[in-house]
Amino acid sequence: MRIVAMTPGYAADIATWRYRPPYQRYDLTEAAPLLDPANGFVALVDGGELIGFRSFGPDGRVPGWRYDDAALDTGGGLRPSRTGQGLGRRALAVGLAYGRERFAPPAFRVTVAADNARALRVVGSSGFVRVDEFAASTTGLRYVVLVRPEG
Template identity: 65%
Template sequence: MSGLVIAPLSREHALEICTWQYAAPYSSYDMTGADPDRLLDPASGFHAVLRGRELVGFRSYGEDGRVPGWEYDDHALDTGGGLRPSLTGQGLGPVAIAAGLAHGRAAFAPPAFRVTVASFNARALRVVERLGFSRVGRFSSTYDGKDFEVLVRPEA
């Protein structure tokens, strides 16, 4: 499945993302509490993942990809994202993340990418490891005590 494009996030996209709810155990990724204006703020780093005109997910670059409790540095660009709940588990994740990495590489030219993934999320961990990320640490969030894995993929 290809043909995904990373594009600026529109207000319509942000409002739609703020309705997304996921089935357990992924409900910690629910976007229903998100503020659309924060998603639209360029400093938040959010972008739409589109298939044609259809919003299939989002990617973010920078602070949004960080979870309180890890000692982040500027040696890698943090990136995160999500898929529309009805599209999870269908093999779209690797393509969406790869498209996001290509966009991030072109826009920011980072020396490395870093992702922070909830430890329980074996599906996401498997995807990012297949895309060349390696685990560099594990920590408990100071926000909610949940465990997270930090993975890095050098670009050089």
């Protein structure tokens, strides 16, 4: 498993991914945001197959919380057919290694839907500590903010 540059082909593929309820909120229906350098998206491949993506920067932020620059926001996802197979920790570790090498942040921060038990288990077992919970200002859904210091 490794991180590679996001390409138009990868972005178009990701824009077709559809998750089963309740995870359909993670469906990305447009390729363009994945290609915008300001959003910090990269592709996650395994043996030449696109299996996921990671993001570094503002894309990992959910409206309604008081974000600052004390940590680098990161997010990501796996191809729907690859979820629930125990790949989350490894995918996250590969993403964090890339982020550490490229950005050298003092800490990483993730914002996870409060009802996403799978993601909360993965980030919790990867050294992230819960620092807050809030309601998104756009949807009212509850989110948990977790931080992992890097020093």
